[in-house]
Amino acid sequence: xxxxLIQTGALARxxxxxxxxxxxxxxxxxxxxxxxxxxxxxxFGAAPGAIPGFPPVRSFLDFAxxxxxxxxxxxxxxxxxxxxxxxxxxxFFDRLVASPVSRTAILIGxxxxxxxxxxxxxxxxxAIGIAFGVRVEGGVWGVCVLLVLAALLSVxxxxxxxxxxxxxxxxxAVQGTFPLFxxxxxxxxxxxxxxxxxxxxxxxxxxxxxxxLVEAMRDQVIVGHAPRAxxxxxxxxxxxxxxxxxxxxxxxxxxxxxxx
Amino acid sequence: MKHTLSVSWGLAFRSLIxxxxxxxxxxxxxxxxxFILVSTAGAFRGISQLPVFGxxxxxxxxxxxxxxxxxxxxxxxxxxxxxxxxxxxFVDRLIAxxxxxxxxxxxxxxxxxxxxxxxxxxxxxxxxxGGVGLPGLFGTLVIYLLAIGFSAATACWAxxxxxxxxxxxxxxxxxxxxxxxxxxxxxxAPREALTGWLRHISNVNPVTYLIEASRAAxxxxxxxxxLWKGAAAVAIMVGLLxxxxxxxxxxxxxx
Numbered sequence: 001x002x003x004x005l006i007q008t009g010a011l012a013r014x015x016x017x018x019x020x021x022x023x024x025x026x027x028x029x030x031x032x033x034x035x036x037x038x039x040x041x042x043x044f045g046a047a048p049g050a051i052p053g054f055p056p057v058r059s060f061l062d063f064a065x066x067x068x069x070x071x072x073x074x075x076x077x078x079x080x081x082x083x084x085x086x087x088x089x090x091x092f093f094d095r096l097v098a099s100p101v102s103r104t105a106i107l108i109g110x111x112x113x114x115x116x117x118x119x120x121x122x123x124x125x126x127a128i129g130i131a132f133g134v135r136v137e138g139g140v141w142g143v144c145v146l147l148v149l150a151a152l153l154s155v156x157x158x159x160x161x162x163x164x165x166x167x168x169x170x171x172x173a174v175q176g177t178f179p180l181f182x183x184x185x186x187x188x189x190x191x192x193x194x195x196x197x198x199x200x201x202x203x204x205x206x207x208x209x210x211x212x213l214v215e216a217m218r219d220q221v222i223v224g225h226a227p228r229a230x231x232x233x234x235x236x237x238x239x240x241x242x243x244x245x246x247x248x249x250x251x252x253x254x255x256x257x258x259x260x
Numbered sequence: 261m262k263h264t265l266s267v268s269w270g271l272a273f274r275s276l277i278x279x280x281x282x283x284x285x286x287x288x289x290x291x292x293x294x295f296i297l298v299s300t301a302g303a304f305r306g307i308s309q310l311p312v313f314g315x316x317x318x319x320x321x322x323x324x325x326x327x328x329x330x331x332x333x334x335x336x337x338x339x340x341x342x343x344x345x346x347x348x349x350f351v352d353r354l355i356a357x358x359x360x361x362x363x364x365x366x367x368x369x370x371x372x373x374x375x376x377x378x379x380x381x382x383x384x385x386x387x388x389x390g391g392v393g394l395p396g397l398f399g400t401l402v403i404y405l406l407a408i409g410f411s412a413a414t415a416c417w418a419x420x421x422x423x424x425x426x427x428x429x430x431x432x433x434x435x436x437x438x439x440x441x442x443x444x445x446x447x448x449a450p451r452e453a454l455t456g457w458l459r460h461i462s463n464v465n466p467v468t469y470l471i472e473a474s475r476a477a478x479x480x481x482x483x484x485x486x487l488w489k490g491a492a493a494v495a496i497m498v499g500l501l502x503x504x505x506x507x508x509x510x511x512x513x514x515x
Binding site: 035036038039040041042043044045046049050051052053054075152179183186191195196197198199201204205 | 295298300302303304305306307309310313440442444447448449453454455456457458459
């Protein structure tokens, strides 16, 4: 057990260092969400208090920061999955499997690496937001809840990426899922409240799990004590993370059993 | 002159035929403007309740953004195709041939313009399906011409990058600059609604005046003021970025 933990730690450390040493993997997850957040804040700054249905917020930046955090984790998760696929393409995965390394550690190490990067990214986004005037109404507790939600989302997204990597063995195939996440993000309440949407778009946003997740994150910033939204968000992300881990495990065993 | 045009057309045709032979290269540039149209108009529809929108439909307000983005993707495609041709050695063979070198720029430029006609048509059709009618013959013509102008400007930018970097790995640089130029303008809201730094940047960003002219055409309030500013913005962008591409071409020829 202790050995498996050490191996998991070593593989997680490798995943983190790999991300930090690859600017093309790290920069998109930081650059795009922050730029979009800045542009949306400047474009829609007049919306709070002026549009019926818009939740009471101090500024649009308070509203927008949860969407930026979520977008960063979606991009980072896809990158983590692609990195795992590169390990498969490059033969590192086969060498790991042939070694006495715990097989659980191979999977969990990669996911833990993604979680650490996602939590650091969340703290960075919050720090930048606070520097520009964001106030987290939930205080330290709210930040902790945000970190838990970010960590679980990272497990779900990285897990899906790892699953695809195990099934396809191709980094390109994993990167190809990015437009799907992009669509999920934009067809949700990540950037604007559901209460202001209408028609079929609102129906899609209502059934999109990302909406509930981002609303749970956002309520930590703009409301503070929001048990209902938090529980719904937690339920959604725990379900997604559990499904991703189960899929990963099944794909891992299937890959070890023989050629796909 | 006739020879230059016929070689340019040949290169443009070669680029356009890829649409049929390699749809995976072209489809994203067609799908993205539609995605931007639907997701922007759906997600941010509520912002149009601000008095500054004057009751305009947000879908109609977003159509010029989508046509401009479609034109931008057509321009980026021109640069990416040129970068691939440089890597693959096609450009070297063309330079060694008696074909005028300017055709290396004119051909992809023509292809970008023609592709932007296609993406603009698709976006306008999507608007029709969403209940936004065409803005009359003159307004529609202005929307098409501005899209062609933007595709030419972005094609010159992307080709200038391709001629200097000489690798397809420079594609993100081509894309990011075009995205930023569009999003740091009046992409989501009119200038009167913008706040802080974005308002200052959008005031000096020529894409602002291009989108405003296209938007005025789409929403049927196009006047001389919007038209000349939009046309001047296109002329400035095409002129400066054309020089950027030509300088890149002379650098390539001097290798």
